[in-house]
Structure formats: structure tokens, C-alpha cells
Amino acid sequence: MLTRGSLGQDRQSWLPLVLSRIQIKLLQRREQSNMIILIMLKKSTA
Secondary structure, eight states, X not given: OHHHHHHHHHHHHXXXXXXXXXXXXXXXXXXXXXXXXXXXXXXXXX
């Protein structure tokens, strides 16, 4: 009973951690693609 309760708490604290980590990865990937687009635009205008 005690272990099951602690497992539930662990899962509740573990889910947002994973979600935030995925969100950060997606944001970093989006920033990288934005940088590539900006570089391409600068090259095409120059």
C-alpha cells in the first residue's frame, strides 16, 4: 500500500518533468530551424 502510494506520487512528479523536457527539445529544434531560415534569407537577399 505504501509503495503503491509513493509510486503514484512519483508518476505525478515524473510526468510534468518529461513533458517539460520534450517541450524544451521542441523549442530548441524550432529555434534551430528559425536560425537556418534566417541564414537562408540573408544569403538570398545578399
